[in-house]
Amino acid sequence: MATSASVDAVAAANLRSVLQRVQQAAERSGRGPQSIRVVAVSKTKPVSLLRQVYDTGHRCFGENYVQEIVEKAPQLPDDIEWHFIGNLQSNKVKLLLNGVPNLAMVESVDDEKVRTL
Numbered sequence: 317m318a319t320s321a322s323v324d325a326v327a328a329a330n331l332r333s334v335l336q337r338v339q340q341a342a343e344r345s346g347r348g349p350q351s352i353r354v355v356a357v358s359k360t361k362p363v364s365l366l367r368q369v370y371d372t373g374h375r376c377f378g379e380n381y382v383q384e385i386v387e388k389a390p391q392l393p394d395d396i397e398w399h400f401i402g403n404l405q406s407n408k409v410k411l412l413l414n415g416v417p418n419l420a421m422v423e424s425v426d427d428e429k430v431r432t433l
Contacts (some may be wrong), residue, residue, distance in 0.1 A: 327365050328372045331356060335374075336373050359384070365392045370396065378423070382408040386415035399423055 331354075336399035339349040358366050366377060375395055380402035389398055393424065395418040400412060404422060412419065414415040 325368070327361075328368050331369055331372060345355065351408055355401070358388065363388055366392060376420075382412045382415075385419075386411060389416045391420065394418055 323337075325331065332366045334365075335354060338352055338354055342349040342352055353376055354374075355376050356366075356369055356374055357378045357380070359378075359380040370392065376399065378399040378401040382400070382402070382404070385398060385400060389396070396418060398416050399421045400416075400419065401423045404412065404425060404427075406427065412422070418427055
């Protein structure tokens, strides 16, 4: 069974691999790699794993669940750019906006009521 430290190291290595492939694809398409933002999705992952990825220099994370992002964000550095990528229910909008001061983006809003809150 893998230890927590080895799982964290694997996550960081996987991210480096993804970033390298993104850079290569950007170069092949004539785009600058800096024009592409990779959002590391942290759904159900522990804060320790996110911190390991953060320590590699990554600052853009995405979360599917309001409760998870609200719990994780205060435990991690303020320079993380959080993206909410899940379905946002109207009763959770205030919790998300008040609970994550460094929320950069809500990626999708599928309800007119949520859009106008």
